[in-house]
Amino acid sequence: MKRKIITTSDGSKTIQIEDWNEQYHSKHGAINEANHVFIKSGLLHFFQLYPKVTNLSILEIGFGTGLNAFLTVIQAERLNIHIDYLGVEAYPVADTEILQLNYVQEIDKSKSDLFAKLHAVDWEVPSAITNTFRLTKRQQFFSDINDVEQFDLIYFDAFGARVQPELWTKAMFQKMYNALKPKGVLVTYASIGQVKRDMKKLGFTVERLDGPPGKRHMLRATK
Numbered sequence: 605m606k607r608k609i610i611t612t613s614d615g616s617k618t619i620q621i622e623d624w625n626e627q628y629h630s631k632h633g634a635i636n637e638a639n640h641v642f643i644k645s646g647l648l649h650f651f652q653l654y655p656k657v658t659n660l661s662i663l664e665i666g667f668g669t670g671l672n673a674f675l676t677v678i679q680a681e682r683l684n685i686h687i688d689y690l691g692v693e694a695y696p697v698a699d700t701e702i703l704q705l706n707y708v709q710e711i712d713k714s715k716s717d718l719f720a721k722l723h724a725v726d727w728e729v730p731s732a733i734t735n736t737f738r739l740t741k742r743q744q745f746f747s748d749i750n751d752v753e754q755f756d757l758i759y760f761d762a763f764g765a766r767v768q769p770e771l772w773t774k775a776m777f778q779k780m781y782n783a784l785k786p787k788g789v790l791v792t793y794a795s796i797g798q799v800k801r802d803m804k805k806l807g808f809t810v811e812r813l814d815g816p817p818g819k820r821h822m823l824r825a826t827k
Contacts, residue, residue, distance in 0.1 A: 609704045613817065616710045619669065619701055624767045628668045628697075630793070632818025635671070635710055637793060640816035642672050642759045645824055646791035647679055650757050659686045661754060663783060665746055665771075666761040667691030670722045671707055677718055677737040678711070688730075690740045692749065699723070746771055751783040758784060760792035765799075774802040781806045784827045795821035 605623040612618055614633030620626070630637040651657065664672055673691055680687045702723050708716045718733060725731035730740045746762065747770070758780055765772040777799070780790055792799075795812055800823060803810045808825035815822040 607701070609701065614710075616707060617705050619697065624763075626763055626767045628666075629671065630816060630818055633816070635675075635707065637816040637818075638671050638675055641791055641793045641822055642761070643675050643679060645813055645822065646757055646759060646789065647676060649791075649824070650789050651683060651685070657685060657756075659688070660756050661688045661785075662690070662757045662759065663751070663755040664689065664691045664759040664761060665780075666759075666763070667693035667696075667741055668761065669697055669702065669705055669707075670719065671705075672759050672761060673722050673739065674707055674711065674715070674719050677722070677733055677739075678715060680736040681734060685736065687737050688740075689737065690742060690755070692742045692744050692746060694743065694745045696727070696741075696743060746776065746779075749779050749783065753783070753785045755783050756785055756788050758788070758790040760790055760794075765794065765796055772796060772799055774806065777803055777808075778806055781808065781827060786827055788827045790825045790827075791822070793819060793822050795819070795823050799823065 605621050608620050609617050610620045612631050612634045614636045616634040618627050618629040618634040673689055708719050721733050722739060727741045727743050730738055733739050762771040800810050803825045808827060811824045812821050813824055
């Protein structure tokens with residue numbers, strides 16, 4: 605499928621799949637969306653709930669461009685917490701595309717080495733990015749995830765239900781529920797009514813929160 609780099613409303617770039625009219629991040633601001641949904645509503649929310657936590661395990665559904673991981677490694681240094689981060693991706697983004705993204709310039713030019721290292725480390729191998737952040741990139745279809753009670757936090761950043769409805773089923777969120785530790789949290793940019801109902805049936809406590817720019821709502825679910 606044809607892909608191109610586009611500039612979103614906050615000046616940050618993302619990848620667009622033209623055949624689907626779908627982007628890796630919101631056209632209304634890639635960095636703004638990632639910060640609002642995954643950092644503010646996910647990571648910082650968890651840290652506020654459990655301020656004494658020193659070790660955190662995160663699963664990202666859709667490693668993609670590495671934007672969410674980049675923002676998270678910066679926060680790990682700022683908060684002085686150790687994070688084990690597993691990014692699952694079925695189709696890794698090409699290096700030629702990564703080089704066209706401007707996240708370092710838009711977020712923190714002094715962290716260019718960190719962003720480069722996130723993409724340079726081998727797949728399937730746990731790798732220390734910093735003293736407080738260890739990354740494992742796993743090339744895997746999301747439907748094949750079978751981890752059990754391994755994660756404190758899940759960033760659910762799959763492509764939207766319009767183009768990949770199979771990623772937004774009750775069966776998929778059963779896998780997410782199983783993967784979370786008790787009291788673990790899942791955040792996603794979506795606010796689909798059926799997803800919210802399915803999550804509740806699975807045992808999640810679900811909150812509908814204000815969404816990032818361009819979206820009215822998002823979901824946060826707690827096991």
